[in-house]
Amino acid sequence: MEKRSLSFYLLAAFFGLFVLFLYGPMIAIFMLSLQGEEGTLTFPMRGFSFYWLGQVFQEQRVGSFVEAFQRSLLLGILVTVLSIVVTVLAALAFRQRFRGSNIIFYLTIASLIVPSVLVSLGIGIAFQVLGIETNWFSSGIGAHLTWTVPFAFLIMLGIFNRFNPAYEEAAKDLGASDVKTFWEIVLPLIAPGLVGIGILGFTLSYDEFTRTSLVSGQDNTLPLEIFGMTTNVTSPALYALGTLTTVFSFSLIAIAFLAYNFFSQQQKQ
Amino acid sequence: MSKGLKALETYALVTPQTLVFLLFLVFPIVMIAIVSFWQFNGYAMVPAFTLDNYIGIFTSDVSLKTYLNTFKYVALVWFFSLAIAFPVAYFLAFHIRNQRLQIILFLICTIPFWTSNIIRMISWIPVLGKEGLINQLLIGSGFREVPVEWLLYSDFAIVLGMVHLYNFFMIAPIFNSLMRIDRSLITAALDMGASGFQVLREVILPLSAPGIAIGSIFIVTLVMGEFVTVRLMGGGQAASVGKLIQTQIGSLQYPLAAANAVILLIVTLILVAGILRVVNIRQEL
Numbered sequence: 001m002e003k004r005s006l007s008f009y010l011l012a013a014f015f016g017l018f019v020l021f022l023y024g025p026m027i028a029i030f031m032l033s034l035q036g037e038e039g040t041l042t043f044p045m046r047g048f049s050f051y052w053l054g055q056v057f058q059e060q061r062v063g064s065f066v067e068a069f070q071r072s073l074l075l076g077i078l079v080t081v082l083s084i085v086v087t088v089l090a091a092l093a094f095r096q097r098f099r100g101s102n103i104i105f106y107l108t109i110a111s112l113i114v115p116s117v118l119v120s121l122g123i124g125i126a127f128q129v130l131g132i133e134t135n136w137f138s139s140g141i142g143a144h145l146t147w148t149v150p151f152a153f154l155i156m157l158g159i160f161n162r163f164n165p166a167y168e169e170a171a172k173d174l175g176a177s178d179v180k181t182f183w184e185i186v187l188p189l190i191a192p193g194l195v196g197i198g199i200l201g202f203t204l205s206y207d208e209f210t211r212t213s214l215v216s217g218q219d220n221t222l223p224l225e226i227f228g229m230t231t232n233v234t235s236p237a238l239y240a241l242g243t244l245t246t247v248f249s250f251s252l253i254a255i256a257f258l259a260y261n262f263f264s265q266q267q268k269q
Numbered sequence: 270m271s272k273g274l275k276a277l278e279t280y281a282l283v284t285p286q287t288l289v290f291l292l293f294l295v296f297p298i299v300m301i302a303i304v305s306f307w308q309f310n311g312y313a314m315v316p317a318f319t320l321d322n323y324i325g326i327f328t329s330d331v332s333l334k335t336y337l338n339t340f341k342y343v344a345l346v347w348f349f350s351l352a353i354a355f356p357v358a359y360f361l362a363f364h365i366r367n368q369r370l371q372i373i374l375f376l377i378c379t380i381p382f383w384t385s386n387i388i389r390m391i392s393w394i395p396v397l398g399k400e401g402l403i404n405q406l407l408i409g410s411g412f413r414e415v416p417v418e419w420l421l422y423s424d425f426a427i428v429l430g431m432v433h434l435y436n437f438f439m440i441a442p443i444f445n446s447l448m449r450i451d452r453s454l455i456t457a458a459l460d461m462g463a464s465g466f467q468v469l470r471e472v473i474l475p476l477s478a479p480g481i482a483i484g485s486i487f488i489v490t491l492v493m494g495e496f497v498t499v500r501l502m503g504g505g506q507a508a509s510v511g512k513l514i515q516t517q518i519g520s521l522q523y524p525l526a527a528a529n530a531v532i533l534l535i536v537t538l539i540l541v542a543g544i545l546r547v548v549n550i551r552q553e554l
Contacts, residue, residue, distance in 0.1 A: 025392035093282035115494025122297025142293035
């Protein structure tokens, strides 16, 4: 093994500090959410218990967390499914050159560049002028799509770039229709990528605050509920809620990772 | 299949995505632009043409200060994100040779970005607060008698929070462009007698410029419209354009908020165009 230079050790130390910076504060709130009943918002820990985690589900103390969670879950699933369908179709089209493809491409990039607060305000105003009530499942979905679709689309373009069209041509030579070729050849081949896009889309939507903030209507999604709590909850229940939803996000990432491996293995066989 | 039908099929395929952006991006922005010229009274907007909203913004010291403050956040967050992201991406791309380890370490940088921004914000409270970890450490070790107050609810906290939230958007594109650099270029430079620092300055830095540009665009657009971090980490005192817009919406001054949004969008686009002039990022896409 070659000798490591001084710069390696310096950079490794820098990387270590960076990881501490990323995770340190989050670990602090995980620990605090597991302290005893007399605990406060700061260290030292006062005992160990699951009391504050339990408090999250007591409606009167911290608002209706369960309902907000259900809303965010459903919204995330809808946004994910829509993002995947819309971007798979668009990416299929982008395999050929066609007039206007540049405009659509830049429109997609623009959606990433426009500050979130503008999307939120714009949709809010548009709905108001049209006299339609904003709601998490109408204006909310639209606002989230402006964030998830560009990411999904860019990844989808990457997937199709690496895609070998020979399989498809073989299927067509054997007499398969376009639709049959898509379902039996293309879709299984891009499935691992779709899992990745799905989980990215879901977490982006599930955690999205700014684009939801002005267009969710009467009912809060989970991030809005948590934001509301930051102004009126001064107990570790706030941290407990943070811990629970972070654990949920992390489990999703883990599941996605396993699913990705599963599909990739299947493909190799 | 005939050629015309094939073309029709292509257009049918891109229609859903195009509709999403027309309905939820283009149309809303057009509406913002229109409403920004409307009048408003205490409780409703009135369709009429007026420049009052813009004149009000350009002649107000408060809004001018708010814009300058926002630029300050953009510049600071951009600088610190780059200062952190470049060494991190460089370390991962050039010093970690085991591909499996490289992927794992990169994922470690990625995972926090997939969780709630608001939770990542509030997680700084037990660290930076008046009775937080840092102050307990400082007082416990005898460095300070009284707690440091400016750690939380300050500009420092706001910049720290945003760097914490958004540095990933800098790391990923820089890492991506560093990984694309042909390693034989570096060997060639070293063979010709370049020092490690010269390689960094003459070879690696120019070739990673597109990644830095993409990261900068992300940081600029994310920070320009920020109001969550400004609200949570600034403790209600600090101001930014995003927060100004949010406050104006809260008090139902939609036309005023819309005018600010139009200016915000124009300024953001100018900054992005400026970055694009410096580097050509098309080769990255």
